[in-house]
Amino acid sequence: MSNISAVPQPWAERLNSAADLEALRQRLEAGQDPNRPEIIVCHGTGCLANGSPQAAEALKKAIKDAGLDAKVVPGIKITGCHGFCSRGPLVVVRPQGLFYQRVQPEDAQEIVQTTLIEGKPVDRLLYVDPVSGEHIPHEKDIPFYKHQERIVLRNIGKVDPTDLGDTLVRGGYQALAKALFSMTPEEVVQQVEASGLRGRGGAGFPTGRKWRSALAAVAKKGGPVYVVVNGDEGDPGAFMDRTIMEGDPHAVLEGLILGAYALGAHQGYMYVRAEYPVAIKHLGIAMEQARALGLLGENILGSGFSFDVQVNRGAGAFVCGESTALFTSIEGRAGEPKPKYVRSVEEGLWGRPTVLNNVETWANVPQIVEKGGAWFAGIGVPHSTGTKVFSLVGKVNNVGLVEVPMGIPLQDIVEKLGGGVPGGQPFKAVQTGGPSGGCLPERLLDLPLDFDALTEAGSMMAAWASAACARCSTASARARAASRTSWTCAAWPRPSRTAPCAPWAAAPPTRCSPPCNTSRTSTWPTSRTTSARPGCARTSSPTA
Amino acid sequence: MVSFKINGETVQARQGWTVLETARQHGVHIPTLCHHEAVEPSGACRLCVVEVVQGKWSKIVISCMYPVAEGIEILTDSPRVKNVRRWILEMLLAECPGSKEIRALAAEYGVSASRFAAHHPDEQCILCGLCVRVCKEVVGVSAISTIGRGVHKKIGSPYQGPAEACVACGSCVTVCPTGAMRARLDAVRGEPKVKLAHGAK
Ligand SMILES: Cc1cc2nc3c(=O)[nH]c(=O)nc-3n(C[C@H](O)[C@H](O)[C@H](O)COP(=O)(O)O)c2cc1C
Ligand code: SF4
Ligand code: FES
Ligand code: FES
Numbered sequence: 156m157s158n159i160s161a162v163p164q165p166w167a168e169r170l171n172s173a174a175d176l177e178a179l180r181q182r183l184e185a186g187q188d189p190n191r192p193e194i195i196v197c198h199g200t201g202c203l204a205n206g207s208p209q210a211a212e213a214l215k216k217a218i219k220d221a222g223l224d225a226k227v228v229p230g231i232k233i234t235g236c237h238g239f240c241s242r243g244p245l246v247v248v249r250p251q252g253l254f255y256q257r258v259q260p261e262d263a264q265e266i267v268q269t270t271l272i273e274g275k276p277v278d279r280l281l282y283v284d285p286v287s288g289e290h291i292p293h294e295k296d297i298p299f300y301k302h303q304e305r306i307v308l309r310n311i312g313k314v315d316p317t318d319l320g321d322t323l324v325r326g327g328y329q330a331l332a333k334a335l336f337s338m339t340p341e342e343v344v345q346q347v348e349a350s351g352l353r354g355r356g357g358a359g360f361p362t363g364r365k366w367r368s369a370l371a372a373v374a375k376k377g378g379p380v381y382v383v384v385n386g387d388e389g390d391p392g393a394f395m396d397r398t399i400m401e402g403d404p405h406a407v408l409e410g411l412i413l414g415a416y417a418l419g420a421h422q423g424y425m426y427v428r429a430e431y432p433v434a435i436k437h438l439g440i441a442m443e444q445a446r447a448l449g450l451l452g453e454n455i456l457g458s459g460f461s462f463d464v465q466v467n468r469g470a471g472a473f474v475c476g477e478s479t480a481l482f483t484s485i486e487g488r489a490g491e492p493k494p495k496y497v498r499s500v501e502e503g504l505w506g507r508p509t510v511l512n513n514v515e516t517w518a519n520v521p522q523i524v525e526k527g528g529a530w531f532a533g534i535g536v537p538h539s540t541g542t543k544v545f546s547l548v549g550k551v552n553n554v555g556l557v558e559v560p561m562g563i564p565l566q567d568i569v570e571k572l573g574g575g576v577p578g579g580q581p582f583k584a585v586q587t588g589g590p591s592g593g594c595l596p597e598r599l600l601d602l603p604l605d606f607d608a609l610t611e612a613g614s615m616m617a618a619w620a621s622a623a624c625a626r627c628s629t630a631s632a633r634a635r636a637a638s639r640t641s642w643t644c645a646a647w648p649r650p651s652r653t654a655p656c657a658p659w660a661a662a663p664p665t666r667c668s669p670p671c672n673t674s675r676t677s678t679w680p681t682s683r684t685t686s687a688r689p690g691c692a693r694t695s696s697p698t699a
Numbered sequence: 700m701v702s703f704k705i706n707g708e709t710v711q712a713r714q715g716w717t718v719l720e721t722a723r724q725h726g727v728h729i730p731t732l733c734h735h736e737a738v739e740p741s742g743a744c745r746l747c748v749v750e751v752v753q754g755k756w757s758k759i760v761i762s763c764m765y766p767v768a769e770g771i772e773i774l775t776d777s778p779r780v781k782n783v784r785r786w787i788l789e790m791l792l793a794e795c796p797g798s799k800e801i802r803a804l805a806a807e808y809g810v811s812a813s814r815f816a817a818h819h820p821d822e823q824c825i826l827c828g829l830c831v832r833v834c835k836e837v838v839g840v841s842a843i844s845t846i847g848r849g850v851h852k853k854i855g856s857p858y859q860g861p862a863e864a865c866v867a868c869g870s871c872v873t874v875c876p877t878g879a880m881r882a883r884l885d886a887v888r889g890e891p892k893v894k895l896a897h898g899a900k
Contacts, residue, residue: 472848472849489845489848493741493742494741494742494761494764495764496760496764496765496766
């Protein structure tokens, strides 16, 4: 991905203090002209597939052909997913904030002529409100965006993910500088505890409490502790973590470094599924640029704290998102889960205390450290604080990615953000939580979306793949698909909480035949193993 | 010493023991397939499930790996346990309809047919991995391993040819709970390198 922004690339220097970082940020900011026209072309996966690179090329060419004044050469910025993927390729023209959808290479000339030169919107490319039929020129007024609250996604679609300078201008690594120079590790943990942040990977375990138990385990055992990012995102239809890693890799990285600082870890891992090549590439670039600036690696920002990360690619198994399978996979063995009845904060990667958190969980941490746990706790509802990113897929008008405060009714997501079911068909159900979740029927439309309400309804927050299904067949097909996916894991130690509409959970208990008189055959192994073999190490000496 | 209850009877165990070890020590029967004292447990077959009751809540766990704890209450044959076991047996029946042992065990729990589709009528292997573990942990050669994953997973040797590392000890055949390994051993060890006995050159 080429970056042709006019920001000077300052990678030659290494930052040795918080003041250095602030000076660089100010310099970068001063180098940016807020009035300079900028064409943002979404290069998220959806838009890439819809042909955004061709549109970007055509726009570049059109700008050149038009011979626009050299002093205000409009920049073209390549960003991650804007969320409204079904309307891709998306183009936003700044500073006006004009929002163009489904932009094809043929439209490039008209955009340059009408918008850049004449300063008017190109009407036919604007978003049309399906209800009122009005053209909506600005991104912020479109219902899909209007009802969102963007904390995790705040930079995505605004920054070039391959340009650290862009992230720095928007306040990247400020939280890190704050933590390293004005907070103790204990204070960082306290802020995360106070925020009420719960894991975004599914179970909703309080992140602060997880960190606290890891600290207790380290105090007991001593030695290294690891921090790990779970970027395996296997749930069908989900692309929240993907979008975050692709569009704002520095948020994940900064969150991880903050976690490492809080826990005293010096090595971290990012486990990203191999099916996400762009995410892997962008994380790699982000790490390289952060290292060059001294934001990662030895002696971060001259604070004396050292921490480094490596990216591990998953090999394409859903189950590798599960903690023990993920650890064995990183350790270089077949990614199979281990039933251990021991928590990974005590015995995780390489048998050491390990904190594993989801991508979105980590990406929340910098904001919590910067603005304080109390600020975060004020968003959402009491036991589910903050926001949640949802992938909206299936039979809804607006397919895409949204971020909303916790506790918002399901109805709002389907109707206000999702734009309802296409073709005026009746709403049937929403599937949440991927294979481990369930289907929420129409009568639950006013259900507030928070961890506890969803669990109570028999579904799950999880990595969200939500599908509003119009017809019964679709709903049951999705349920079947979901139960098939969990089927591969059924032989493994998952708690037997199944989706209420998974067919085999609703089925009557086992079809029992009349009692059978067949006695046990003599080769039956249990009879062999019932009596302990003399001298067998396992049976005779598990001592206290 | 830890003391807790199995089926209402108080039992004593050492710290670090599993529920299965304690139950066997006290003569309580829990069916198992993938467990063998000679190797580390892996929790593959799930047949050894028991119910742990702690105060008001209870959960199903596998006894071969669940660590004992003071004051817990274990039920080895509660209706819930039996129901889960029947489910497991039904799945095992579909996975390896060719195994006489599985059929007999299923019949013991009143399961004679499976509602899951069986794709290989002669299959005997339940993929418990006991053979792999014994080869690695006891014999120390790792001549066999699981190959592939998901529904394509099976037991085999590198490149599915005779394994260089195989010492033809037959430990895998001995521990195999279903007799499946018997049919596989020849493929794993290949032609004997040295022929002894009558007629050897
Ligand atoms: C079968 C299975 C698959 C999972 N897949 C994922 C996944 O793709 N991404 C994820 O973040 N967590 C996944 N989890 C949850 C993780 O095990 C773990 O709980 C989570 O990453 C912890 O992070 P959190 O506390 O931030 O949610 C999965 C769990 C199971 C049992
Ligand atoms: S061959 Fe036997 S021991 Fe090996 S996995 Fe199959 S059933 Fe288990
Ligand atoms: S990929 Fe462009 S909006 Fe999602
Ligand atoms: S014996 Fe416990 S899972 Fe197989």
